Amino acid sequence: MMLLSLFTFLILGCSNNSATTNSNNNTMTDPQHPDNPYYSRTDTTVLHVSDAEWKKVLPDSIYQVARNKETERAFTGKYVDTESKGTYYCAACGNELFRSDSKFASSCGWPSFFETRRKNSVEYVADNSYGMIRTEVLCGRCGAHLGHLFDDGPPPTGKRYCMNSIVLDFEPDGGAK
Ligand SMILES: [Zn+2]
Numbered sequence: 001m002m003l004l005s006l007f008t009f010l011i012l013g014c015s016n017n018s019a020t021t022n023s024n025n026n027t028m029t030d031p032q033h034p035d036n037p038y039y040s041r042t043d044t045t046v047l048h049v050s051d052a053e054w055k056k057v058l059p060d061s062i063y064q065v066a067r068n069k070e071t072e073r074a075f076t077g078k079y080v081d082t083e084s085k086g087t088y089y090c091a092a093c094g095n096e097l098f099r100s101d102s103k104f105a106s107s108c109g110w111p112s113f114f115e116t117r118r119k120n121s122v123e124y125v126a127d128n129s130y131g132m133i134r135t136e137v138l139c140g141r142c143g144a145h146l147g148h149l150f151d152d153g154p155p156p157t158g159k160r161y162c163m164n165s166i167v168l169d170f171e172p173d174g175g176a177k
Helices: 002-024 051-057 060-066
Strands: 086-090 096-099 122-127 134-139 145-150 160-163 168-172
Touching: 051 060, 060 145, 122 145
Parallel strands: none
Antiparallel strands: 086 096, 086 168, 122 134, 134 145, 145 160
């Protein structure tokens, strides 16, 4: 019994400590996103953050696409022609979305991928706006609008994730310089 009590104490002690550390620790903020406390490339906890709060922490250009579902003009995005090896994260929350291996040269004018990094990297919603029947792609962690999914992609999936560059953060393999 003594051992069991001691064990329980240790476990509780541990979780208490980590809770204290998290709530008091602002250094958890990603150094490249100091104004955005929700940005993390390791925390996969689903976020429930209001648009008003996002408006405070995101640059307006990202906010307009991520929360207002704007679309950047074709061929204007910074990652349209990127071919470097690396990982694409959600620019709003840091969620891992795509690997460069799944990016392909598409003539559509937006960065295009044939599969996501993980099954739950993104979520899908039917989008019937502008008189079209499309599948909207949202970030699986923060719900940011990323782009749309089409069925005219290359093998092996036949899918085309047509994304807005502004809501992607690209990290080259080996880390940013
Ligand atoms: Zn996100």
